[in-house]
Amino acid sequence: MGLDHQHPNNNNNNSSSSSSGLHLVLGLSLTTTTTAEETTATPPPPSTKPKLCSSHHHDDAAEPSLTLGLSGESFQQVLKTKIVTDSAANNKAGGYCEEPTSGEMCRQASPHGSAVSSFSSGGCRVVAACVKRERDLSSCEEADGDGDGERVSSRVSDEDEDGTNARKKLRLTKEQSALLEDSFKQHSTLNPKQKQALARQLNLRPRQVEVWFQNRRARTKLKQTEVDCEFLKKCCETLTEENRRLKKELQELKALKLAQPLYMPMPAATLTICPSCERLTNDPPPSMAPKPHFYNPFTNPSAAC
DNA sequence: CAGCCAGGGCATATTACTTCA
DNA sequence: CGTGAAGTAATATGCCCTGGC
Numbered sequence: 583m584g585l586d587h588q589h590p591n592n593n594n595n596n597s598s599s600s601s602s603g604l605h606l607v608l609g610l611s612l613t614t615t616t617t618a619e620e621t622t623a624t625p626p627p628p629s630t631k632p633k634l635c636s637s638h639h640h641d642d643a644a645e646p647s648l649t650l651g652l653s654g655e656s657f658q659q660v661l662k663t664k665i666v667t668d669s670a671a672n673n674k675a676g677g678y679c680e681e682p683t684s685g686e687m688c689r690q691a692s693p694h695g696s697a698v699s700s701f702s703s704g705g706c707r708v709v710a711a712c713v714k715r716e717r718d719l720s721s722c723e724e725a726d727g728d729g730d731g732e733r734v735s736s737r738v739s740d741e742d743e744d745g746t747n748a749r750k751k752l753r754l755t756k757e758q759s760a761l762l763e764d765s766f767k768q769h770s771t772l773n774p775k776q777k778q779a780l781a782r783q784l785n786l787r788p789r790q791v792e793v794w795f796q797n798r799r800a801r802t803k804l805k806q807t808e809v810d811c812e813f814l815k816k817c818c819e820t821l822t823e824e825n826r827r828l829k830k831e832l833q834e835l836k837a838l839k840l841a842q843p844l845y846m847p848m849p850a851a852t853l854t855i856c857p858s859c860e861r862l863t864n865d866p867p868p869s870m871a872p873k874p875h876f877y878n879p880f881t882n883p884s885a886a887c
Numbered sequence: 888c889a890g891c892c893a894g895g896g897c898a899t900a901t902t903a904c905t906t907c908a
Numbered sequence: 909c910g911t912g913a914a915g916t917a918a919t920a921t922g923c924c925c926t927g928g929c
Contacts, residue, residue: 751904751917793918
C-alpha cells in the first residue's frame with residue numbers, strides 16, 4: 583500500500599467567492615481520499631481522521647477526512663498461502679520462542695500481568711479491558727493446549743529471576759515483521775479468525791498481533807498526516823501567492839479604471855466577451871439590459887453565461 | 888420494539904524498551 | 909562508552925457497535 587496518498591479531489595469544494603464584492607476568498611478543504619488500489623479493494627474503510635474529529639469508521643464522510651484502508655476477503659487465502667510457506671521458518675526464527683517444538687502461541691510472558699494491577703484504577707471500562715486481556719490469555723491457553731500457569735512463562739519468569747518487574751519488550755524477528763507487513767498490505771484490520779491464524783503462524787499471541795496491527799495503523803496514519811500536512815502547507819502557499827497576485831491585479835485595474843472615463847454607455851446590442859467563459863454574447867443579461875452599462879469584468883461575470 | 892448490558896474492536900495517548908548514530 | 913533520538917511493542921483508556929436479554 584505505501585504512502586502514495588494522492589490529493590486529487592479537493593476539486594469540487596469550497597472556494598466560495600463573493601458574488602458582487604471584490605473580496606478574494608480562498609478556501610481549502612480536504613475530503614476523503616483513498617488510493618486507487620485501496621478504493622478497489624476496500625469496503626467502507628476505517629476513517630483515519632485527524633484527531634480533531636476523533637471519530638470512528640462509522641462516521642459520515644462529509645467532513646474533512648483522510649481515509650485509508652485495506653481490505654479484501656481474499657486475505658485468508660493469501661494469508662494461508664503465504665503463512666504456510668513461511669511458517670516453518672518462522673517457527674525457528676524467533677530467538678524469543680522458547681518452545682519452538684510445540685509450534686504454538688504463548689511463548690512470551692504475559693505483559694498483561696500488569697493489567698491486573700490496573701484493576702485498582704476502577705471503572706467498568708478498566709474491568710472490561712482486564713476481561714479482554716484475560717480473554718486473550720485464555721484463548722492463548724486454549725491454543726496452547728497445555729497451558730496452566732505456564733502461560734505466564736518466559737518473560738515474567740525471566741524478569742522474576744532478575745528481580746526486575748519492568749516489562750521487557752520483545753523484538754519481532756524480520757520474518758515476523760515481514761509477514762505482518764504482508765498481512766497488513768492485504769488487510770489493515772483483522773477479524774478474529776485472521777488474527778488467530780496469523781498469531782499461530784507467527785508464534786505470537788493474538789493480542790500481540792492485534793497490538794501490532796493497531797500500532798501499524800497508527801504509524802500509517804501518522805505518516806499520512808504528515809504527508810497531508812505538507813500537502814496542505816503547499817496548498818496554502820500556492821493560494822497565498824495567488825491571493826497576492828490577484829490583489830495586485832485588482833489594484834492595477836482600479837488604477838486603470840480611475841484613469842479612464844467612468845461612464846461609457848454601451849450600444850444596445852454589442853458583442854461582448856464573457857470574461858469567465860470567453861464566449862461571445864450579444865444580449866446582456868436581463869437585469870442589466872435596460873440600464874446603462876459599466877463594463878466591469880469583476881462583477882460576477884459568469885452571470886451572463 | 889426500546890432499553891440495558893456485556894463483549895469486542897478500534898483509535899489514541901502514553902509508557903517503556905531497543906537500537907543506532 | 910555514554911547519550912539522545914527514533915522506532916516500536918505494550919499498556920491504558922475511551923468510544924462505538926453488536927448481540928443477547
